[in-house]
Amino acid sequence: MKFIQSVFLALALMAGSSIKVMAQASAESGYFLHTVTKGQSLYSISSMYNVTIDDIVRLNPGSDKQIREGAALKIPQATNNNSEKPVFHTIQAGETLYRLSVKYNITTQAICLANPGLSTENFRTGQVIIIPVKSETKQVQDTPQAATKEETTVKMNDWKDMHKVERKETIFSISREYGITEEELIAANPELKKGKLKKGTFLFIPYGKNEKQAQQQETTTPVKELTNEEAFSQNEELKKDIKTIKAAVLLPFMAGSTTNQDEQLRMVEYYEGFLMAVDSLKKQGVSIDLYTYDTKGKTATTNNILAKKEMKEMDIIFGPANTQDMDALASFADKNDIRLVVPFAPKVDEVFKNPHIYQVNTPQSYLYSEVYEHFTRKFGDCNVIFLNASNGDREKDDFIKGLKSELRNDGISYRDFTVTGNFYELTTVMDTLKNNVFIPTSGKSTALVKILPQLTQIRRERPHYNMNMFGYPEWQTYTNDYLASFYEIDTYFYSSFYTNNLFPAAVNFTHSYRRWYSKDMANIYPKYGMLGYDTGYFFLKGLSKYGNKMEENLSSIQVTPIQTGFKFERVNNWGGFINRKVFFVHFSKDYELIKLDFE
Numbered sequence: 001m002k003f004i005q006s007v008f009l010a011l012a013l014m015a016g017s018s019i020k021v022m023a024q025a026s027a028e029s030g031y032f033l034h035t036v037t038k039g040q041s042l043y044s045i046s047s048m049y050n051v052t053i054d055d056i057v058r059l060n061p062g063s064d065k066q067i068r069e070g071a072a073l074k075i076p077q078a079t080n081n082n083s084e085k086p087v088f089h090t091i092q093a094g095e096t097l098y099r100l101s102v103k104y105n106i107t108t109q110a111i112c113l114a115n116p117g118l119s120t121e122n123f124r125t126g127q128v129i130i131i132p133v134k135s136e137t138k139q140v141q142d143t144p145q146a147a148t149k150e151e152t153t154v155k156m157n158d159w160k161d162m163h164k165v166e167r168k169e170t171i172f173s174i175s176r177e178y179g180i181t182e183e184e185l186i187a188a189n190p191e192l193k194k195g196k197l198k199k200g201t202f203l204f205i206p207y208g209k210n211e212k213q214a215q216q217q218e219t220t221t222p223v224k225e226l227t228n229e230e231a232f233s234q235n236e237e238l239k240k241d242i243k244t245i246k247a248a249v250l251l252p253f254m255a256g257s258t259t260n261q262d263e264q265l266r267m268v269e270y271y272e273g274f275l276m277a278v279d280s281l282k283k284q285g286v287s288i289d290l291y292t293y294d295t296k297g298k299t300a301t302t303n304n305i306l307a308k309k310e311m312k313e314m315d316i317i318f319g320p321a322n323t324q325d326m327d328a329l330a331s332f333a334d335k336n337d338i339r340l341v342v343p344f345a346p347k348v349d350e351v352f353k354n355p356h357i358y359q360v361n362t363p364q365s366y367l368y369s370e371v372y373e374h375f376t377r378k379f380g381d382c383n384v385i386f387l388n389a390s391n392g393d394r395e396k397d398d399f400i401k402g403l404k405s406e407l408r409n410d411g412i413s414y415r416d417f418t419v420t421g422n423f424y425e426l427t428t429v430m431d432t433l434k435n436n437v438f439i440p441t442s443g444k445s446t447a448l449v450k451i452l453p454q455l456t457q458i459r460r461e462r463p464h465y466n467m468n469m470f471g472y473p474e475w476q477t478y479t480n481d482y483l484a485s486f487y488e489i490d491t492y493f494y495s496s497f498y499t500n501n502l503f504p505a506a507v508n509f510t511h512s513y514r515r516w517y518s519k520d521m522a523n524i525y526p527k528y529g530m531l532g533y534d535t536g537y538f539f540l541k542g543l544s545k546y547g548n549k550m551e552e553n554l555s556s557i558q559v560t561p562i563q564t565g566f567k568f569e570r571v572n573n574w575g576g577f578i579n580r581k582v583f584f585v586h587f588s589k590d591y592e593l594i595k596l597d598f599e
Helices: 002-014 018-028 042-049 053-059 097-103 108-114 144-149 171-177 182-188 190-194 209-217 228-234 261-283 299-306 309-313 323-335 364-379 397-409 423-427 445-461 473-477 479-488 504-517 528-556
Strands: 031-035 072-076 087-090 128-131 159-164 202-206 245-251 288-294 316-318 339-342 357-359 383-388 414-418 436-440 467-471 491-495 568-570 577-579 583-587 593-597
Touching: 031 087, 031 128, 042 053, 042 072, 042 364, 053 072, 097 108, 097 228, 108 128, 108 159, 108 228, 171 182, 182 190, 182 202, 245 261, 245 309, 245 528, 261 288, 261 504, 261 528, 299 323, 316 528, 323 339, 339 528, 364 397, 364 467, 364 491, 383 397, 423 445, 436 445, 445 467, 445 479, 473 479, 473 491, 479 491, 479 583, 504 528
Parallel strands: 245 288, 245 316, 316 339, 339 357, 357 577, 383 414, 383 436, 436 467, 467 491
Antiparallel strands: 031 072, 087 128, 159 202, 491 583, 568 577, 583 593
């Protein structure tokens, strides 16, 4: 890779315009460049740009085997003739927000609205943004005279701004806001002749008659080019404070149903914890109007709920539980500028294209990338040994493959060992001068049954060996069975959620839950009552403190979750947020239970 970079740099120095030519050629060749970031997979990238994995592999041979953070992938670009697909642009060296607005004949405001994650800080070379090119109205396929009878495009000189339609706005109110007549607004936007406004759409705002005359007189005056700081400053939205939070919960409680009782139990428990969070915040003076609906696990019921008048007024919605309701809820949230918190699903394709979605359950590729980073930092100088218990379990193949790749790339050696009945054979791959970290290639209890006795015997008979075991989130379900061994072997496991009955916050919540509902939470992981409390408290607390500026202040929301950690990051400039929080839980040989937070 270093050799390729050196060659590229040399060519760039030999021909100063070569980089610019390459960028231009890529656009003309029907693709743009995407720089891979941590956690992205071919699947997430294909979802982001609405292309197939085969499309990406075709332009990037070998990418189906591995993609690395920082690598540049060619992504097929939709042609301008296809108005159904957006146009993507990779920012080139020297480009500014202002220059892009001139290049694409749109306002800087339109670019900012289409890319809510874009800012002065992250406007940099290599970033991909959406260009909201206004689709042309289809021409009348009759005669040339008929086609010219109704103008369907607007030249840049004919308009001064773009306006995003908000709730309850009318043609009259918008024209008054900009000091133009209704006729002038309709002339610039022929689709308004039907008299209908759709919230969230963009309208061209033309110059008024007097402004147009003044503009023509000033054509000889040079236009000052705006810096990024100036352009973004002009486009900062005035975001209103939220006095009373309107929140909705849409879950399949399935009232009266005798089916899916396990799911019903989890949903009810989640909501019970959620209500405790609302109660805690109300005691702090936070005003919340809570709307709760039972979707009954049916898409038709969900659609009927979304048709209710009050739903359009929500600030935030929690749900759904079922993937079949995801499209309807995501579309509704996007159309009405409402935050949508998805607490359960590990696969939410809409998050890559919808800026209003928060995915709480971290997707596998993003979760693994966080684990690899923290593992290599903590155990980078150790002797890493992968233990195959020969139980035929392949569930951790992707995790193991990815971790080995990270270790190789970081120059960290590792060994593979197949567990036999003789623990002395295991000592042959251990290092007396380094810490030895054992990683079972299976997360199941059957693998631990075979591995733990041998590691325990080594600990007792060879105390001069330094050793740890590292494993998986499901191990917290085995804690009662293997607690003594976990402590003795100095065990770690990763997870995006964890609690323990010894933690004060967990003890207090468990007692409160029992007092509220006269029962204990189900003995499952994660505990849904705690999940409901954590998600409800985090988002409602954020909205109460920051209002509609919450998205810019996510890292400043100060809460102490009972079970679920929060580290939300936007997936791209136009998409939503994914939770990337990971803990390492450590059962130390000194019999201490430690929850390692890397932030």
